[in-house]
Amino acid sequence: MQVNEFKPKIVAFCCNWCSYAGADLAGNNRLNYPADVKIIRVPCSCRVNPTFILRAFQRGADGVILCGCHPGDCHYTSGNYYTRRRMALLFSMLDYLGIERERTRVEWVSAAEGAKFSTTMNEFVETIKNLGENKRLEDLRCKK
């Protein structure tokens, strides 16, 4: 094993009703996902303000993934539809500024999809490991 292996910091915003329960199910089923993923529970994927995502990068995250209920299954009826529009615009803007498009992702994970949660996270961590450290969106003001 390499001593200086890159350990990415990954923030996953998970909605309380589907994706967080999906992560729980993954745990119950003994499905592995990397410890680099730090889950932040939010009431709904719609709670995630685009500024939260930028803030995560600012504070040193290397990748941010947002998980919510499948469109149409939102606990609050329509929250994730708004999320979808917001994130489409935000990701497109980040891409426009030349930031690697693989660093951000939206994935719909239901409470029954523990397996999907674990494969998604494994995949995402792998992608970020290949990309390396987040340099383009870091903020030196927040570096401790």
Place this chain on the structure above:
Amino acid sequence: MQKITRESLIQKGVELLENGTVDRILGWGKGEFGYDITPTVFYDKESFSKNFEFSSFCGANFSKYLLKETRKGGKILVFIKPCDSYSFNQLLTEHRFDKDKVYVVGISCEGMADVNKIKQKYGEIASVKEDENGITISTLYDGDKTILLDEVLLERCKVCKGKECVYFDEFIGEVKENNPQDRFEKVSALEKMSADERFAFWQNELSRCIRCNACRDVCPACTCEKCVFDNPNSGVENKAISDSFEEKMFHIIRAFHVAGRCTDCGECSRVCPQGIPLHLLNRKFIKDINGFYGEYQAGKEIGSRAPLVNYKKDDLEPSEAVKREEE
């Protein structure tokens, strides 16, 4: 209908003051050099006739000033150019002020000059004068020069949205044919570049930002009483120092906050002391919104629903939004 002049606007303003329709006027006030025109509230006809100015340097959009002005008593007269009327409508849509407290005189416009473009071309200028032949500038070292308005148009006037006001109580002037250029030309060119080139472009542009917040202060869509950029805990309240991609957070957040509500009035680029093409960020959002969710012009109709507070069941997935760009 005649061409609008300073005198015709003064006549209109004095008339409305005298017959009691309004008790004060929000208009362009004279500056020291002719090009530094400042939005001013005039309370009497003497100061109005003396200090009011109308020339090709009256780019300032008054819509945002109405937020504070309509909280006072009485009625205010405001001069609105066609592109300002979109911002006016957008603020009405957001219920930001009472339209009964404003008397809107819509005026036709043939484009406004960008003083920064003149300065770039001819160096510092001492004063400007305007007549039928064009704009005469006195440069500091090169003597007088006459230039045509078309050479130094503001960015937003090259891609003019239309010569008709979308809201007014009274309209003066004449509506002319409009041949705007494609406003997304530069955005499309940037999209075609590689990610590294785009990053280099924005690094170059945004590293000039001095965080004066002028773009936020002037923006007619930025009307929050409490702004995220004033929050000392936000991490973006100060100027970033020694950062390779300075102030990207500020600019992404600023552009996102007005996404879907931005009328593309171009005030942000006009006031930027560093000449950063901020409208390219806003236009990117407008282009995406038009492409993903159908054509939408903020402020065109009162009460229209902005794309970010609306949805369709078969909207595009965020991953596809990014992929589309490669094509």
